[in-house]
Amino acid sequence: MTTDPYQTAQEAAAELRARTGVDSFGAALVMGSGWAPAADAFDKVLAEVEVGELPGFLPPSVAGHSGRVRAVRHADRDVLVFLGRTHLYEGHGADVVVHNVRTAIAAGAGTVILTNAAGALRGDLRVGQPVLISDHLNLTARSPLTGPRFVDLTDTYDSRLREVAREVDPGLVEGVYAALPGPHFETPAEIRMLRNLGADLVGMSTVLEAIAARELGARVLGLSLVTNVAAGLSDQPLDHLEVLAAGREAAGDVGALLAGIVGRL
Numbered sequence: 090m091t092t093d094p095y096q097t098a099q100e101a102a103a104e105l106r107a108r109t110g111v112d113s114f115g116a117a118l119v120m121g122s123g124w125a126p127a128a129d130a131f132d133k134v135l136a137e138v139e140v141g142e143l144p145g146f147l148p149p150s151v152a153g154h155s156g157r158v159r160a161v162r163h164a165d166r167d168v169l170v171f172l173g174r175t176h177l178y179e180g181h182g183a184d185v186v187v188h189n190v191r192t193a194i195a196a197g198a199g200t201v202i203l204t205n206a207a208g209a210l211r212g213d214l215r216v217g218q219p220v221l222i223s224d225h226l227n228l229t230a231r232s233p234l235t236g237p238r239f240v241d242l243t244d245t246y247d248s249r250l251r252e253v254a255r256e257v258d259p260g261l262v263e264g265v266y267a268a269l270p271g272p273h274f275e276t277p278a279e280i281r282m283l284r285n286l287g288a289d290l291v292g293m294s295t296v297l298e299a300i301a302a303r304e305l306g307a308r309v310l311g312l313s314l315v316t317n318v319a320a321g322l323s324d325q326p327l328d329h330l331e332v333l334a335a336g337r338e339a340a341g342d343v344g345a346l347l348a349g350i351v352g353r354l
């Protein structure tokens with residue numbers, strides 16, 4: 090990454106325009122663990138690019154996260170779909186983690202839809218259920234911002250976009266998402282602590298991307314797919330393969346949900 094991550098995002102956006110033939114994207118989606126198959130729910134694939142060929146990107150190193158970004162046309166909208174992401178725990182720093190949203194916004198996206206796989210801390214949430222993120226607890230001890238960038242996070246997860254999502258699926262419930270650095274899962278004591286702090290979901294991504302998107306004035310919608318019951322709340326051990334399997338199971342439903350939302354943007 091050059092010294093200026095915002096400049097690098099502009100360079101990556103210019104390269105994306107050239108390789109996809111799309112001058113400006115209406116929205117961008119980031120597919121979390123297990124979400125990638127849902128990307129097939131959109132009308133037409135215009136182009137697909139290896140992110141490693143774009144300035145500032147590193148290929149993701151986590152199973153279930155491909156290093157590709159897809160330009161799709163859906164309901165007359167051109168949408169950028171990242172079929173994976175870089176996580177803070179991969180050790181490349183916060184700027185690389187949020188480079189996807191910075192690039193997408195530089196390429197015109199005014200709405201960013203962030204998806205992830207998360208553990209459930211609330212009894213009514215079940216594996217395979219998508220949950221609207223109403224707010225987040227950033228427990229990564231990091232920010233993607235450096236310097237006096239005092240960004241207001243009051244309505245980070247856009248309430249109007251949440252209404253749109255509920256028009257598509259009236260059964261959608263909301264939850265507070267807590268992000269930890271990972272890559273380890275939580276101890277049962279940490280899950281009890283997070284519950285007391287007001288978390289309904291726990292994960293290892295999303296929050297830094299949301300902050301970066303809000304700094305640049307984009308609207309954010311966050312969606313978690315519950316892939317497991319959080320540590321200590323069931324007798325099941327936690328396993329990334331279980332996370333991916335739950336994502337595959339839900340891909341049809343969450344794909345239809347995303348397609349419905351994009352069609353209403």
Ligand SMILES: O=P(O)(O)O[C@@H]1C[C@H](O)[C@@H](CO)O1
Pocket residue numbers: 120121122123151174176204205206207271292293294295328329332
């Ligand atoms: O990209 P997301 O947040 O969906 O990935 C989650 C968090 C970890 O990277 C992984 C753990 O299984 O899934």
Ligand SMILES: Nc1nc2[nH]cnc2c(=O)[nH]1
Pocket residue numbers: 206207208209269271273274275291292293316317318319320327332
């Ligand atoms: N931190 C964390 N991330 C997850 N991603 C999917 N499930 C979990 C979980 O239980 N904890």
